[in-house]
Amino acid sequence: MHTGNRQLFLQNLAQTSDEPLLLEVVEAAGCWLTDPEGKRYLDLISGISVSSLGHRRPEIVEAVKAQSDRYFHLMVYGELVQSPQIELAQALQKVLPPELNSFYFVNSGSEAAEGAMKLAKRFTGRTGFVAQTDAYHGSTQGALSLMSNEYYSNAFKPLLPEVLFIRQNDISAISNLPRNLAAVVIELIQAERGCMSATQEFAKAIRDFCTQTGALLVIDEIQTGMGRTGSMFAFEQYGIIPDILLLGKALGGGLPMGAFVANRELMMSLSQQPVLGHITTFGGNALCCAAAEQAVKITASELEQFRVAAKEQLFRRLLTEAGLNHITGKGLLLAAHTPSAEACKKIIRYCLNEGLFTDWFLYNPAALRIAPPLCISEEEIAFACKIIAQGLKII
Numbered sequence: 001m002h003t004g005n006r007q008l009f010l011q012n013l014a015q016t017s018d019e020p021l022l023l024e025v026v027e028a029a030g031c032w033l034t035d036p037e038g039k040r041y042l043d044l045i046s047g048i049s050v051s052s053l054g055h056r057r058p059e060i061v062e063a064v065k066a067q068s069d070r071y072f073h074l075m076v077y078g079e080l081v082q083s084p085q086i087e088l089a090q091a092l093q094k095v096l097p098p099e100l101n102s103f104y105f106v107n108s109g110s111e112a113a114e115g116a117m118k119l120a121k122r123f124t125g126r127t128g129f130v131a132q133t134d135a136y137h138g139s140t141q142g143a144l145s146l147m148s149n150e151y152y153s154n155a156f157k158p159l160l161p162e163v164l165f166i167r168q169n170d171i172s173a174i175s176n177l178p179r180n181l182a183a184v185v186i187e188l189i190q191a192e193r194g195c196m197s198a199t200q201e202f203a204k205a206i207r208d209f210c211t212q213t214g215a216l217l218v219i220d221e222i223q224t225g226m227g228r229t230g231s232m233f234a235f236e237q238y239g240i241i242p243d244i245l246l247l248g249k250a251l252g253g254g255l256p257m258g259a260f261v262a263n264r265e266l267m268m269s270l271s272q273q274p275v276l277g278h279i280t281t282f283g284g285n286a287l288c289c290a291a292a293e294q295a296v297k298i299t300a301s302e303l304e305q306f307r308v309a310a311k312e313q314l315f316r317r318l319l320t321e322a323g324l325n326h327i328t329g330k331g332l333l334l335a336a337h338t339p340s341a342e343a344c345k346k347i348i349r350y351c352l353n354e355g356l357f358t359d360w361f362l363y364n365p366a367a368l369r370i371a372p373p374l375c376i377s378e379e380e381i382a383f384a385c386k387i388i389a390q391g392l393k394i395i
């Protein structure tokens, strides 16, 4: 590793913790990252569920190059007719239920959560929200208000005042929720809690509660979407449809891209009283939309070939054989629970040394993150699990 660059990174770039991973990457392709010395690392986390099609998928590179010959940025979102936005909306429409037919393209997952919260307040005329305990919907102050974890949120209070929390799968708590909420915001698999799945009953009960009380159901598929759990979106596996869908991460095929999606009638309320209910300069950026359109089309057409369910089973079998028999999550959004946060950290360091790039979870530092590109091969899965098995022996 170039120690010079490492020092410049530490000196010049804002730091987010006192223990950054400090791996320098000079190139990434498919499932592999390369450092300045030419050492290769298998990417087991896809930049936190972003590079689901692998790094620099050729069709995405080509689409970005072709768009860069036309234009980058023209105007703030919502004024000019830009074909990359329209084509992305149409590609998404093909993989979504017909009622989710209006797309607001933004820059990140957090901004999608912000936009959805504002839309819910504006449309319902109500102000209260319910989120799940240990949910993560983003780091801006609205999204942060949906976070129950006080370690991460206390320093930034006051946040939005009217947010209540419900534990995932606590069906009995639903009937005690206020009946005048603007929205209930959920993730069907709580990724940062360590990939904890909602039961079918809980998801349906939340959907029914929202329908009965007029609260909007916001489903955050920023991490679960784009094929990661085996279907294009996790909500398909639950037989429910959100009023507002949040997308981000893998949506952009590696470029920064978020979206909140709703029915046209609902979405229209952001354009009236006041007009410009949500403003973004770069939202729907042409290069990002060109990349995202390809990401949506490729994911939809190749999802079956990726054999996400079979790869999940292979990970489960090999990790269990290695001694990690508590594995949660679905598809290629998995958490392998280790004995402790300390042990997990040691395994992560060992893996990095051996050419395997993995990480832990925000609320679950004792769990290893298994969220590779969906195109990972069976040989690569075997390689990853072998290193993890060796890592387990040194803790």
Ligand SMILES: Cc1ncc(COP(=O)(O)O)c(C=O)c1O
Residues within 6 Å of the ligand: 048, 108, 109, 110, 111, 113, 136, 137, 138, 139, 187, 191, 192, 220, 221, 222, 223, 248, 249
């Ligand atoms: C479920 C979920 N929602 C929202 C976000 C926020 O997305 P971003 O970091 O793009 O703002 C994240 C990011 O990790 C996430 O996992």
